[in-house]
Amino acid sequence: MNQDIINRLSVITEEEQEILSGRSEIDRTRYAQTKELIIDSGKMLEHGKLIQIRPHTRFVHFPRHRHNYVEVIYMCQGQTTHIIDGNQVVLNTGELLFMNQNAVQEILPAARSDIAVNFIILPEFFDTAFHMIGEEENYLRDFLISCLCQDNRYGNYLHFQVSDVLPIQNLMENMVWTLLNNQPNKRSVNQVTMGLLFLHLMHHTDRIYSDAGSYSQQLIFQVLRYIDENYRDGELTELAAIMGYEVPWLSRTIKRLLGRTYKELLQIKRLNQAAFLLQSTRLPITDICAAVGYDNTSYFHCIFRDYYHMSPKEYRTHGTPIS
Secondary structure: OOHHHHHHHHOOOHHHHHHHOOOOOOOHHHOOOOOOOEEOHHHHOOOOOOEEEEEOOOOOOEEEEEEOOEEEEEEEEOEEEEEEOOEEEEEEOOOEEEEOOOOOEEEOOOOOOOEEEEEEEOHHHHHHHHHHOOOOOOHHHHHHHHHHOOOOOOOOEEEEOOOOOHHHHHHHHHHHHHHHOOOOOHHHHHHHHHHHHHHHHOOOHHHEEOOOOOHHHHHHHHHHHHHHHHOOOOOHHHHHHHHOOOHHHHHHHHHHHHOOOHHHHHHHHHHHHHHHHHHHOOOOHHHHHHHOOOOOHHHHHHHHHHHHOOOHHHHHHHOOOOO
16 A cells, blocks of 8 residues: 555554553543444544544454444554454455444454554445446345345355455555545545445455355355356356265255355356346347357347346347336
């Protein structure tokens, strides 16, 4: 990260000075309205704002707490250790931690050189980002949404180990810089930047870690990543062999966890990709059909019409399905 940004974030805050002067614990009145330690967006956000950043408070143990907003932590430099729902998460330089409102978090004391930024975000801020990653049926998108909202079926946090992914690092630096410098139109700029961030994160699902006990979540990520990368000719038998499971068991488990069969998930991915190619290229429809894995053009036309309620040619002209 840019050294000027690091220098600004490293400045000892008023709260940190109190701790260095002898205060042994956090001042709860800075964070919560009630005795129960629920970090309140009303304390953290200026009125009317959907997103704000603050440097993580160093030098002190932050006791067990929850948030009434979505918190995203970006580790600019150094390392912080978090206990989330009983699981230890070590956040290293360049890594991201997303937590929904159900997560119970505890943070061990950070040193002077451990610089993290806390993003305080109201859920509606993500509307633009979710729109950017697709309105059509997309299971990776839906999975991320469920993790960010108050739906803990798949866990309460996502840990992205993406320190070596340059586009993600650039996007995070852009958001921090924009908010630090109070740039004009910063809400719109950062909403679009968050959408771009999600698009990149969806290509790195192998770098996502969550609740250590969430076996189902990791299995879902493996399945969705395989389909995303092998939609043209991916086979359930190959996926089962890669994952080390029997085909019948994996087939039943996919249906139970995702509500769709492997074949249905594969078809949805193929049709979404075909729709993308129809809108973004001038490739002949026969070439698009082959590119997404269908040898039979008539069959492709049939399932495309059934899914989008229009032909591929009509979709290319209209751009959106007819309601």
